[in-house]
Structures are given as C-alpha cells and as structure tokens.
Amino acid sequence: MPADPDAPHSSVVLAADDAAALAAFYGALLQRSPIPGISSRHWRLPLPDGGQLELYVPSASRPRRRQPGRLALCFRRTGDPPLLEAWIAAAVRHGASLQEGPRTEPFGSEAWLADPEGNGLLLLVTPAAAGPP
Numbered sequence: 001m002p003a004d005p006d007a008p009h010s011s012v013v014l015a016a017d018d019a020a021a022l023a024a025f026y027g028a029l030l031q032r033s034p035i036p037g038i039s040s041r042h043w044r045l046p047l048p049d050g051g052q053l054e055l056y057v058p059s060a061s062r063p064r065r066r067q068p069g070r071l072a073l074c075f076r077r078t079g080d081p082p083l084l085e086a087w088i089a090a091a092v093r094h095g096a097s098l099q100e101g102p103r104t105e106p107f108g109s110e111a112w113l114a115d116p117e118g119n120g121l122l123l124l125v126t127p128a129a130a131g132p133p
Helices: 019-030 081-093
Strands: 011-015 042-046 052-056 072-078 097-105 108-114 120-126
Touching (some): 019 042, 019 052, 019 081, 081 097, 081 108, 081 120
Parallel strands (some): 072 120
Antiparallel strands (some): 097 108, 108 120
C-alpha cells in the first residue's frame, strides 16, 4: 500500500555547528548516504527503520546552544557483543567519543558515546532471540 502523501512524516532534528560534517558522521555510522536538504545548511539522513534524521545549522538570529541533557539518539543492531565493539570502534574513528564503555545488560550490550558535536548516542546490540523491542 503506498504511503499517504498527506500524512505527517516523522523525523528527529539535531541543530549542528557543522551540519554537513555531522551528517557525514551519522551516514558512516548507519551506512547511509546523507541527502542535501532544503538549503546548504540542512542535511537529511534516512533512518534504517523509517523516518529521517535532519541536521541543520540554526539561523544566527535564532541560535540553538549546545546543552547537556537526557535525550540521546539510540541505534540498535542484532548480534553478539563483538559487534558492539566493532561498532564503537567505527564510531570513534569517525569522531565520536566514548562516554561509558560497553556493558552487558539483560536486554543486550550497550555503550554510551557522544557524537562529534557532543550529542548523546547510545549504541545497543541485542541478541537475535530478543527480537524487536
């Protein structure tokens, strides 16, 4: 069944100092190609489960300051703990910083990172038997 063109579309929006660089980081992490957005200061990245990540440089007249918080992006893959280690290494190679190293929880293995601009990022690897959340 084709998508309803009048239905709302979902996206996650991140303000960025360098939207192109942050789009390249998330593109490498998710193995997706960033798409130029509605201006040279805006990029889109299709998310694996649908929707998109939108990255933009805020207007100088309406700046968005960096701020710590409890909101973070979470990306999940199915596999074993070595997959998480490889994923962390790839994220760090592309500019992320490890905030809290990998640990095993009843639902899988997780690690907390910060993307190149300091936004929270949770990488989660769940066992195949766990299925979707």
